[in-house]
Amino acid sequence: MExxxxxxxxxxxxxxxxxxxxGHFMSSGSEEVGATSDDSLAxxxxxxxxxxxxxxxxxxxxxGHNGIWAEDSIVQTSGNVYGMLNYALYSVRSExxxxxxxxxxxLTVPHTIEGVTYTYSLDIYVLNxxxxxGSQVWVDGSTIEVLDDGLMLDNTQAWIEGATLMAGxxxxxxxxxxxxxxxxxxxxxxxxxxxxxxxxxxxLTLHAVDDGxxxxxxxxxxxxxxxxxxxxxxxxxxxxxxxxxxxxxxTSQGKDDGFNPYTINATFESGVETMDVTLxxxxxxxxxxxxxxxxxxxxxxxxxxxxxxxxxxxxxVVMRRRK
Numbered sequence: 001m002e003x004x005x006x007x008x009x010x011x012x013x014x015x016x017x018x019x020x021x022x023g024h025f026m027s028s029g030s031e032e033v034g035a036t037s038d039d040s041l042a043x044x045x046x047x048x049x050x051x052x053x054x055x056x057x058x059x060x061x062x063x064g065h066n067g068i069w070a071e072d073s074i075v076q077t078s079g080n081v082y083g084m085l086n087y088a089l090y091s092v093r094s095e096x097x098x099x100x101x102x103x104x105x106x107l108t109v110p111h112t113i114e115g116v117t118y119t120y121s122l123d124i125y126v127l128n129x130x131x132x133x134g135s136q137v138w139v140d141g142s143t144i145e146v147l148d149d150g151l152m153l154d155n156t157q158a159w160i161e162g163a164t165l166m167a168g169x170x171x172x173x174x175x176x177x178x179x180x181x182x183x184x185x186x187x188x189x190x191x192x193x194x195x196x197x198x199x200x201x202x203x204l205t206l207h208a209v210d211d212g213x214x215x216x217x218x219x220x221x222x223x224x225x226x227x228x229x230x231x232x233x234x235x236x237x238x239x240x241x242x243x244x245x246x247x248x249x250x251t252s253q254g255k256d257d258g259f260n261p262y263t264i265n266a267t268f269e270s271g272v273e274t275m276d277v278t279l280x281x282x283x284x285x286x287x288x289x290x291x292x293x294x295x296x297x298x299x300x301x302x303x304x305x306x307x308x309x310x311x312x313x314x315x316x317v318v319m320r321r322r323k
Contacts (some may be wrong), residue, residue, distance in 0.1 A: 214239030
């Protein structure tokens with residue numbers, strides 16, 4: 001879904017397009033307008049083509065109205081703009097790739113009174129950002145500015161990278177098995193229920209080098225400070241691996257920062273190399289090098305050959321002297 005306006009109503013468009021005309025009619029005192037000229041609601045009903053319009057119905061409408069509804073779906077968004085909605089996106093058992101901004105929109109409405117045009121601003125808010133249940137969610141570079149909760153995640157895995165969360169209530173609300181990685185993302189207030197966690201993540205890129213060259217197929221094992229193996233694999237053709245690790249976790253019990261330092265073991269042809277690293281940034285690059293193969297073995301081999309040659313020569317000399 002790309003480049004859509006989601007959640008706008010005819011009411012907003014009427015306000016923007018017809019307010020000068022309505023204001024002129026209502027202030028002109030013209031008899032042609034009749035009974036509706038002194039009744040702004042009646043005039044609005046006339047333009048909208050509806051009867052018995054109740055402004056309070058708008059609240060009910062917003063509460064029951066979502067922008068994008070995804071169920072058992074794969075959704076990718078970019079370039080969309082969101083209007084007055086309960087949730088910008090509501091997903092169930094879906095895969096979501098979200099790259100939109102959700103912001104407060106200022107609608108400028110002109111209004112004419114006795115031939116003079118005035119303008120006033122109407123702020124259009126989204127109540128909540130994204131709700132996801134039993135889903136996988138990736139948010140990339142988004143700004144989410146809403147009145148209530150930014151991300152409400154139920155039994156959902158999520159990776160939120162490069163985003164800015166500005167919710168009126170909770171930026172993150174996690175419950176019922178939700179597991180979230182927060183990467184280079186700014187947020188404030190959060191709520192984590194039960195034993196689920198909001199993890200501050202680090203993308204670690206490890207370069208394996210042997211004899212000054214990238215080392216492919218090097219086996220790498222990474223353990224956290226708790227002794228848990230969090231990664232096991234081999235370097236690619238460029239001698240690299242990239243892995244997402246946890247700096248610390250925010251849980252219902254508080255902050256868990258017992259993951260650092262991490263221990264990295266890399267198995268080169270020359271042997272196993274070990275290094276420790278403390279994660280404290282969103283993106284980190286490290287290099288681990290294999291030992292240079294020692295020339296001592298070759299030297300000893302040459303010396304051995306020379307010794308044998310000298311022994312043979314000495315034996316030959318001794319035998320000749322006996323003759």
